[in-house]
Amino acid sequence: MNETEKLILGEYIRDYSVSDISYKVMGKMLDEDYVERRLKMFDINEMYIYGGSYMAVQLYRIGGKFTVVRDIVDKSGQIVLNNLVPVITLDEFRKKYNGEKVIIASIRFFQEIREELKLFVNSNDIIGIGELLLGIA
Amino acid sequence: MLYVNYTNLYENCNVGIKKKILAQCSTFMKKFGTVYYTMFAGQTMYLFYEDKILEKEFALTRKMCNEAIAKWIVKYHIKRLYIRYALSDMFFLDFLEELKKMSIKSVLEFPTIPYDGEGGIIRPIEDKYYREQLHKYINCCTTYANFETVFGIPCITLVNGVDIEEQKKKEYRKKDGTVVLLAVASLAKWHGYERVIQGMKNYISEGGERNIIFNIAGFGGQLNYYKSIVDEYKLSEHVIFHGQLSGAELDAVYDDSDIAVGSLGFYKINLRSGSPIKLGEYCARGIPFVYGYDDISFREPPYFSYQVSNDATPLDMEKVLDFYDMMYDGKNFIKDMRQYALSNLTWDAILQPVIDYLS
Numbered sequence: 001m002n003e004t005e006k007l008i009l010g011e012y013i014r015d016y017s018v019s020d021i022s023y024k025v026m027g028k029m030l031d032e033d034y035v036e037r038r039l040k041m042f043d044i045n046e047m048y049i050y051g052g053s054y055m056a057v058q059l060y061r062i063g064g065k066f067t068v069v070r071d072i073v074d075k076s077g078q079i080v081l082n083n084l085v086p087v088i089t090l091d092e093f094r095k096k097y098n099g100e101k102v103i104i105a106s107i108r109f110f111q112e113i114r115e116e117l118k119l120f121v122n123s124n125d126i127i128g129i130g131e132l133l134l135g136i137a
Numbered sequence: 138m139l140y141v142n143y144t145n146l147y148e149n150c151n152v153g154i155k156k157k158i159l160a161q162c163s164t165f166m167k168k169f170g171t172v173y174y175t176m177f178a179g180q181t182m183y184l185f186y187e188d189k190i191l192e193k194e195f196a197l198t199r200k201m202c203n204e205a206i207a208k209w210i211v212k213y214h215i216k217r218l219y220i221r222y223a224l225s226d227m228f229f230l231d232f233l234e235e236l237k238k239m240s241i242k243s244v245l246e247f248p249t250i251p252y253d254g255e256g257g258i259i260r261p262i263e264d265k266y267y268r269e270q271l272h273k274y275i276n277c278c279t280t281y282a283n284f285e286t287v288f289g290i291p292c293i294t295l296v297n298g299v300d301i302e303e304q305k306k307k308e309y310r311k312k313d314g315t316v317v318l319l320a321v322a323s324l325a326k327w328h329g330y331e332r333v334i335q336g337m338k339n340y341i342s343e344g345g346e347r348n349i350i351f352n353i354a355g356f357g358g359q360l361n362y363y364k365s366i367v368d369e370y371k372l373s374e375h376v377i378f379h380g381q382l383s384g385a386e387l388d389a390v391y392d393d394s395d396i397a398v399g400s401l402g403f404y405k406i407n408l409r410s411g412s413p414i415k416l417g418e419y420c421a422r423g424i425p426f427v428y429g430y431d432d433i434s435f436r437e438p439p440y441f442s443y444q445v446s447n448d449a450t451p452l453d454m455e456k457v458l459d460f461y462d463m464m465y466d467g468k469n470f471i472k473d474m475r476q477y478a479l480s481n482l483t484w485d486a487i488l489q490p491v492i493d494y495l496s
Contacts, residue, residue, distance in 0.1 A: 006227070010200060017197045021180060107180065110195055128180060128195060135179025136147045136190075 018108045021130055022055065025107070028133045029058045036066045041137045042127060047101040048073055048093065050113055055129055056105035060085050063103075070100055094120055105129045138165055138495075139215045140174035141206055143199075143223040147178060150323070153414060154248075158221070159188075160298055164484040165219065168492045173213060177202055184209050203232035210241065217495045218243040222278075224258065225267035233274035242495055245271065246295075247280040250287055254406040277494050281412040283433055293491055296434035297414040298484035304421035307471060308392045315348040316461050319394035319424065321387070322415060324357030329402020329429065329449075331366055336452030338370040347458060351398075354379045354390055391422050396461055399428030404447045416442075421478040423471030425464045427457060434482060441470045441477075 001009070029035055044067050049056050052074035060072055072085055073093040088096070102121055104113050110128050117126050128135075140162050146155035162172045173186050177196065182205040184192040194205035209215070218236065222245055236243050249255060258264065272289035279293045286292055310317065322328045330353065337349055353363065353376065360378070367376045382390060397419040403411065410431035417434055419426040425441040429448075438444050443460040445452060464470060480486070 001227070009227070010198070013198050013200070021197070107197065110180075110197075114195070130180035131178075133179065135181045136145075136183070 021107050021134075025055055025129055025133050026058060029055075029062050032062055032065065035059075035062045035133070038133055039063060039067050042101070042132060043137070044101045044103075044127075046070055047103055048097070049103050049105050050074075050093075050117065051105035051109075051129075052087070053106055055107075057085055059103060059105050059129060070096070073102075090116070097121065099125070101125050101127060103127050103129055103132055138169040138172045138217040138219070139206070139210060139213070140165070140172060141218055141220040142175055143177045143202060143221070145178035146176045153323075156300075157297070157414065160300060160484050161219070161488065164298075164488045165492070167485070168496070169217060173209070173215070175206060175209075182206065184213075198228075199226060200228035200231075203228060207232065207235060210236075210239065216241065219491070219495075220245045222247045224260075224264045225271060226260075226263055227267060230267055230270055230274065233271065237274045243275060243277075244293075244491055244494060245275045245278040245290065247278060247287055249408075249411075250280045250282050250284060251407065254408075277491075279491060281433065282408075282410050293494070294433060295487055295491075296412040296482065297417055298487045299414065299417035299421045299478055299482045301421050301475070301478055301483065304418050304478075305388050305391070306475060307423040309471070310393060310395055312465065315350055316396065316458060317350045317352060317394040318396050318398055318427075318457075319352045319354065319390060320398040321382075321390075321418070322353075322355045322357070322400075324353070324355050324359040324363070326359055327402045327406050327408070328359065328400050329405065330359070330363055330398065332401045332429070332450065332452050333398055334363065334366050334370065334372060334376060336454045336457070337372055337375055339451055340454035341372075341375075345454060349375060349454060349458075351376045352379060352390055352394055353377065354382045354387060356381045391424060394424065395465065396457065397422075397424045397426040399426050399432070401427075401429040401445065401452070403430040404449070409447060417478060417482045420474050420482065423474045425460070425470060425474075427452070427460065439473075439477060441474050 046068035048070045049059055050073045056072055060069055063069055071088045073090060074087050075090045097120060102117060102125060104110050104126065106113060107130060114126050140158060142158055144151055144154060158174060162174055165172045173184055176183050180195060180197055182194045182196040182202045183190050192209060196202040196205055218241055220243060268288050275290050278287050278290040279295045280287055281295055281297060283294055284292045318333065320330055333351055337351060367373055379390060399416045400413055408430065410433055412432060412434045416426055416428060416432055427443045427445060429445045435442055441464065
């Protein structure tokens, strides 16, 4: 297999992994007790959720029962279920942000979003949704 | 040195693996100084030193895990690797090739060989194809069974080590006419404890007069199955399910039992030999044991053990009782068992050939 073919295969594996993890994360969020335990484990009293995906909406609904969700942040202010949850843009978030935890509710774009957030959010306060629900604190 | 591990050591089902990895690291530290280890959980690869997280990297795929490890190898000037095997793929081979180019001395540990019958292997064809190429990049492997080579790689046979300090010496149970068996396990199919339960049923139905109790301490996939046959055979007064025990509660159950039971279902996963940690723990505690496979920790089965067949036959309780009578005739076997564990089953002794290779 040449390098280009390896890269193509790598992309397929990445896509597969995104789907696999997204499925697991969505599944975990069906268990309210589990989500409550995980939020406690990461010592999250208030948080922003970054991402306009179904995962973000689900975390907003479940996580909001156990901690203060300041807002859902979406870069362009667009979100899959826009009419059901409040959402702010990245610029609005930058102005409002005051040291809370930020959960990145995107598996696919985690790295890109984290780099963007690191410009004004402490790295230790940025947590991936996979890490929050499946990782260790 | 770096101990590469790809499993989540914080999951309940991996408590034993974590204990083992930390014990192995502790032995390596005596020879090589600082030993880091890795683990994977929630799309994150972690680097640990002495149970503290030093680094973490987002890792969505196995390739990204290996990229994180390669980065830490450079950053922390790692010269030696001990890798706990987690199946082969193209990217794992690329990683091993890179290690070879970096002149990193590496040993690959196969926790189980053969493992083809085990559950949880998502892409067996991929692993079967790539594992045959491992020998191009790895010159030494270890496993817990008797093999000169594994996939063409020269192999050092290990046995599972025991932390003697952690295994409290058992007290002799006062004889009261009852014989108490004990199994401490995660209740997987290869434990095969239905053979004990069926053996008890046969013993009672054939008019056996001695009272036999079977303590089961643990929790796992076979629990409901065991409970169902205990109900079916009407043995609920003879088989006691304690759930998962630790500390003083576990010590008390050991003290209140006479004979321990090791794995009796290796045949279900096509294994003839192995070295599960449990027999070593029984040995360190000082409780004689029954088991049903070739255990390489006890190559010449010592007098305090009783080996039965590796198949589905119910245990012959008359023979188990004969073994009990032979053991409990006044001899001080607990002292002998502790000494056997000290001389043969500590990680320092077991890992010496690996240390020699990595030195």
